[in-house]
Amino acid sequence: MARIILVTGGARSGKSAIAESRTLGLGPEAVYIATAQAFDAEMEARIAAHQARRGPEWVTHQEPLALVSALDATDGKPRLVDCLTLWLTNLMLAGRDWQAAGRDLVAALPRQSAPVVLVTNEVGAGIVPDNRLARDFRDAAGVLNQWVAQAADEVILAVAGLPLKVK
Known part of the structure; x- marks a missing residue:
């Protein structure tokens, strides 16, 4: 069985950089499965910053919805999925059954024969959102994170750029 690592944390906690380092530590080349979609200039800039940080040892595979297919298609090298919360957002906005997709991911x-490192946001530590969609998203992210954490061999919490081993 492959090594499954979940890296979670708040916004700008350093989780992506920690996950990138861990993934490259598992092999000389890696696949970056990007779930983000650039719907505006600000998101384009965020994606460009992530891409600029990565070197030539990365092959990027863009997949906003069919994450399990992307994992199966790229098996053989260590993979980094960045990130589960953007994937969840994409599923919910597309009207897809996120619970079925999450169960498929966990299964x-x-x-996977090669390691998988997954990045996710810890969104449940803040205030209760003031609208139903935001509360539904927060709740779904919490459930998805729990499912993946249970399946993971290792869980890391990123705090101020530092990795804290949780599992």
């Missing part, structure tokens, strides 16, 4: 992780 797919043990069959």
Whole structure:
């Protein structure tokens, strides 16, 4: 079974940089499965900053919805999925069944032959959102994170750029 690592934390906690370092530590080349979609200039800039930080040892595979297919298609090298919360957002906005997709992801992780590092946001530590969509998203992210954490061999909490081993 492959090594499954979940890296979680708040916004700008350093989780992506920690996950990138961990992934490259698992092999000389890696696949970056990007779930983000650039719907505006600000998001384009965020994606460009992530891409600029990565070197030539990365192959980027863009997949906003079909994450399990992307994992299966790229198996063989260590993979980094960045990030589960953007994937969840994409699923919810597309009207997809996020619970079925999340269960499919959890079922797919043990069959991977190469390591998978997954990044997710810890969104439940803040205030209760003031609208239903935001509360539904917060709740769904919490459930998805719990499912993936249970399946993971290791869970890391990123705080101020530092990795704290949780599991």
